[in-house]
């Protein structure tokens with residue numbers, strides 16, 4: 240008898256559907272706030288009790304729902320947002336399935352009250368998860384909609400058991416509201432929990448107000464350490480803020496990405512951003528960012544996940560490339576720049592960070608080379624450049640100089656018993672300060688002294704600069720090594736004994752398909768069976784790597800993202816270690832010209848704001864900050 244086919248009751252069908260959409264109060268808030276946004280509201284109030292399990296009330300001032308449509312609003316597959324498949328393919332609204340209210344009302348006690356713009360009275364429907372046939376009655380309500388949802392999972396006890404503590408549920412809920420509030424600055428949001436106001440965010444139209452909202456929702460320190468991004472190319476626009484590597488997190492908990500205004504968690508996006516940070520972030524640290532990607536809605540499919548948290552890009556590779564290149568460049572551009580207002584602080588418990596230079600290139604195509612040339616500041620001809628460290632000039636390195644340079648770095652790492660420069664006679668003691676002419680003052684100023692053999696103390700136009708000598712030199716050496724190795728190209732070497740690798744058939748296919756890509760990276764593979772490949776040749780710098788693991792990982796990258804930067808990453812790790820050993824150690828006395836040369840090199844070097852491990856290399860304390868410290872001018 241039970242094995243006969245029959246139609247599910249609407250209620251059960253909705254409850255099953257609800258399983259995909261409603262897992263906890265936060266999901267309900269997401270759906271209801273999205274509905275309010277779709278209705279054009281610019282004020283949204285969210286009240287929650289007991290983590291949202293007992294009660295959720297979302298009130299908006301949007302266009303409301305007409306009396307006749309009210310019962311339909313709660314039925315499944317009923318929507319005002321799309322009519323045809325074409326609409327779906329270019330959908331601009333957050334909702335489109337006509338499913339949220341039906342699902343929510345099947346597992347809660349729901350009351351919807353709404354008044355349309357032209358209507359002179361409001362109407363109300365209620366649903367208690369039972370018959371799903373709603374009755375409409377008159378009510379009092381201003382233009383807009385209020386949805387009240389009580390007793391989540393009151394009729395599905397098994398699912399109620401999966402709810403966590405009030406505190407946990409509320410923190411999920413708050414996080415959801417934060418994400419939505421970051422998606423629409425023009426909308427005011429109020430969030431209350433058990434009667435207490437948690438957030439009261441007014442609509443923000445000016446840049447400064449938007450930044451304030453970000454600071455309030457994430458962390459004020461994030462805004463202080465963020466690089467602003469604004470870039471348009473190939474029909475894609477990326478805006479927002481990325482945290483400096485010196486502001487990294489132990490968890491991936493400050494990552495906000497929006498595609499056409501929709502909150503999205505996407506593997507491809509995460510991968511591209513991680514890759515952009517790879518060279519500046521220490522292992523296990525996570526970047527912080529708030530980024531908005533805009534593109535033609537036709538180029539992205541939002542209908543791939545029940546909670547719409549994932550999207551599918553029509554040209555994933557283009558998006559990946561664009562994200563990576565844009566962010567990689569933005570991070571490379573972070574270096575001392577006198578033009579920028581001081582952002583560094585000393586008095587915040589080690590959270591100090593360099594002043595930012597975030598020159599953005601104007602909108603243009605994604606031509607190769609576009610990202611490689613940095614705008615050089617014009618202080619390179621500064622007389623202080625005549626330093627006596629091994630890195631006198633910042634100009635290009637010829638391939639032949641590489642091995643020479645590597646040797647030089649090797650010798651640098653030997654602890655010296657005497658100052659680096661033997662004849663530092665008279666010029667070393669002459670403080671290289673320009674004649675109080677701020678115009679000629681380079682961003683990091685001129686060295687005054689060395690502190691305990693660790694820090695360089697310098698004076699610039701804004702006040703005092705403190706540089707971690709070793710960290711700074713390490714970054715400069717590292718960037719140099721990369722440049723040198725880049726120019727030399729990848730040196731590849733056949734393995735004495737080729738290694739056979741057992742892989743899946745798909746992986747073996749990929750190995751064949753990407754043979755050229757591998758070759759470009761110095762890896763020569765041959766397929767020797769349906770499920771095995773032979774590694775014939777690998778780059779010299781990879782000699783110490785676990786090659787089998789590396790190749791397997793690369794295959795999986797290539798299959799997923801169409802590109803892999805693992806060889807580069809491993810090579811950089813090797814160079815980073817070399818740079819660390821090849822950099823000036825603490826307790827080495829530097830002469831003033833040496834110190835000045837280091838400062839000039841920092842100014843000219845990409846990513847010099849942090850060392851290879853993501854720690855800051857320098858910090859600034861301005862005169863006003865010093866004055867404040869000494870209660871001057873109070």
Ligand SMILES: Nc1ncnc2c1ncn2[C@@H]1O[C@H](COP(=O)(O)OP(=O)(O)OP(=O)(O)O)[C@@H](O)[C@H]1O
Pocket residue numbers: 270274275278299301302303304312313317318319320333334335336337338339340341383384
């Ligand atoms: N706050 C609101 N203001 C005005 N209309 C609303 C509001 N909430 C819901 N509606 C109306 O009710 C309909 C059903 O809402 P529901 O959230 O169930 O579906 P949807 O938003 O169309 O699609 P999705 O299931 O993807 O969210 C909407 O299409 C909209 O017309």
Ligand SMILES: [Mg+2]
Pocket residue numbers: 270273274333334335339340
């Ligand atoms: Mg909806």
